[in-house]
Amino acid sequence: MTMMKPGIRGKIYCGIIAVVLLTGVLIAIPVRIMVEKALLHESLNKGVSMALMLAARSQDVVLGMDFLYLKEMIDRVVQSSRDISYAFILNQHGQVLSHTFHNGFPVALRTVNPIAKGRTSSIQYLDTGKELIYDIAVPIQIDGLPIGAVHIGLSKTKINRTIHSLLWTIGVLIGCSIVIACLAGAGFANQVIRRVLNLHRASEQIMKGDLNVVTAPALKKHCWDLMRCSNERCPAYGELQQRCWYMEGTLCPTCKEGEYAEKGDVCKTCWIYRTVSGDEIQALSESFEAMTQSLKQTISKLEDSREAIEISEKKYRRIFEGSMDMVFAANIQGAFVDVNQTGITMLEFSDKQSLLTSWRFSDIFSLPDDFVRIQQELISVGFVRDREFILKTRAGNERQALISVSCQGNSDGAVAICEGIIKDVTHRRNMELQLLQADKLASLGQLSAGVAHEVNNPLGLILGFTQLMLREEPEGSQKFEDLKTIEKHTRNCKTVVEALLNFARKTETRKAHVDVNSAIDQVVMVVAHQFEVSGVEIQVQYEPLLPRVLGDAEKLKQVVMNLVMNARQAILKTGRIAISTEHDVRRRQVVIRVKDSGAGIAPQILPRIFDPFFTTKPTGQGTGLGLSVSYGIVKEHNGDIQVLSEPGKGSLFSVVLPEAF
């Protein structure tokens, strides 16, 4: 059999009975002791007072030996209080002058309580066998000289009866208190239980999702009645269920704006609050109901907010994922928290998870100095903007990139998370370099054309006059040989000048449809034998359906010749030169590639190889105009020339020409 747990009612009953009983007992014990002591003290005081009074009044009577009057006096004293058992008076010789005993005076009492000299009273506790008595003795004195003594017998037994009667009264009062307290407790418990059950039912209703609960009874007093207010715009006006201090936006002049949290303290000082607010449970019920209403509104707002957040999240996720730049978030430890798809691709990862788990923010920097510099700036300023660095991919490839990062702090001000964008600018940088190169070459071309034009005419005159003078001089003469030397070097100069004019596209170009494969073939036929002799193999691979290009066949052959000769010079001993053509159908372009297995070009001189007169050969072994002339010819044909080179592995020159329409 299981015991039922006591409810609040049972607990209140038990509590009340226990408290009243305990309090009663706790009070009764010390009260009994104190009352007994006080009563005894009081009785003794009273006895002493009566004895003193009797002694004072009996002075003259004792002196006058008026025994009748003495007897009357002590009889009156004994009759005056039921606690007094006897009284008697002794003279200065200890003889009994008068007493209240019947059948003679008890001999023992005459000497049982002597008064010490100098004392004003003496109390002796006596046990007569029938009752307990305090014998109170007071001297009858005149001018300090004792002329007798008054003795009064105070019954302790009778005092004890009074004390017992008092204790019975206390006991009965405690019993009555318990009954009254239980009745009052029952009423109180019923009220409390009913209201607590209401709250319990309401909380269960809320747990089931129903926020339309009513826990407090309808209001009996309303603020607008008490304030004689008629402002219908006030939300509290006409409200029958909710207290005004729980409502937002009330218009009472004493009200503070805001919700309960802001205005609560002010409202509690308002006389309306003091007048209509109920007890703690009433307040709890009302606040519970107000809280439910507030919760309902908050949930509604939250739902609206959640939808807005979802829309916003989708929007920003779209922007994030759709960005052509790498967008990322990293925590303070430098670990990536999130990266978009562009970032995954840029860093050459297959999926986001492997990137987030294996790659850190510091890993993307090819140069550690770049990372340190950006990290310091982030710590000091909190952000970096468009800072260029060399990005390292998972595969070890490097890319030129711009990074912008900003860091957000938490409530303590410490950096919590950093978010940023990395833009791959490799292509743009290459383009810029090419544009720079083109611009430089164009400037050089203009300069060269001017110089060549100015120099070409004098050279023609020098050559013409030299040839005229040669006709007049006999062969073999010293003068003839000197003129021949002048002619030879003038021709060399003229060749250089013509090359410069070609670079500057100042030479006459006769454009026609050119079969690129055939042009290349003619060049290869010229050099193939010589190359084979020196151990350099030439491999040719043509695109059979290569469209023709519109251009000057001779100049194009000169371009191919220059590229092939450069390739040959790059091969120190033996090697291979691969020449191929290709048709880029999408761009409608014809591509000529010349690849060698030579020494390659150092990266630092790569941007300068198309500059006029730039050469790596010793002085006198080259003009440094080959590639610059080729560049000029290709640009004249609306094409482009590019180079990829890796030191030790060779170089690849690609000439792109638009196909003829």
Added chain:
Amino acid sequence: MKYLLYLWMVACMACVGCSNDHPPQKVDLSKREPARIVDTDDAVTYAYLPQYSHSVSYERHYLLVKYLEEETGYRIRQIFPDTFDEHMRMVGQGKVDISFSNPYVYVKMAHRYGEKAFAQVVEASGDKNFRGEIICRSDNTSIKTLEDCRGKRLIAVDMTSAGGYLYPMSKFYDHNIKRQDFSEIEFSPGPGGKQEKVVLAVYAGQFDIGLIREGTLNVVANRIDISKIRVVAYSRYYPGWVYSARKNMNPEILQKIKDALFKLSPDTSEHQMILQKAHFLRVVPSSDAEFNSVRKLMDVVGIDLDK
């Protein structure tokens, strides 16, 4: 809660600790005896005319009685008559050997019982004679002279009082104001304290004028504000209190008592307290003839010595 319990325990222990109950002393009340006073008839009796309460009389004379016992070697017992009449009656009955009384009572006792004066006391004034006072309330504006006392309510100590009736009344007679000229004459109720009661009656407004012996106001000074009492007039000086002896008293005993009384001197340190308590300076010899002036005065006032 724990501290509350401790507090309660301490309070209980304190209450118990303060209890001063000792075990009671066993007494046997079964053994009884009748009340019995030891007979003292062999003692020389000494009575002080009860002009004051017994306790005042005792307080004033117990040292003197003790002194006389020591000086004479006789047992001397002070007795306390309740009234002047009882005093005189006891003298007449031979119950009083030595009487200390006022001259009025003495004259009567001498006339009736043959009492013989042998000494007089010299009071604080330095004179063996004294006088009476006629008093009224200080704020009684209707009494300024003796003439104003006509028709007023009067209270005196006793018909047998010298200072409290006879002497001040003689002052009225000197001004031709007779007893019947007062609207009311009352005497102080007894027994004892009669002089004081006169002052208190006037002080309370019960009577307009009172007759007392000089010095009484000082006696009540510690009970009332005596500034509220005004003395309207003083009488002439007449003989003061007198020691007298029973007619048939043993002369040898009487002589020893006389000697002892005359020996008292304020200059002797052992006697100073006795005399101070008794309210006189010394005791001087006297004789019956010195009280003739009183006898004459009683005759003038119309007092019959036989009544």
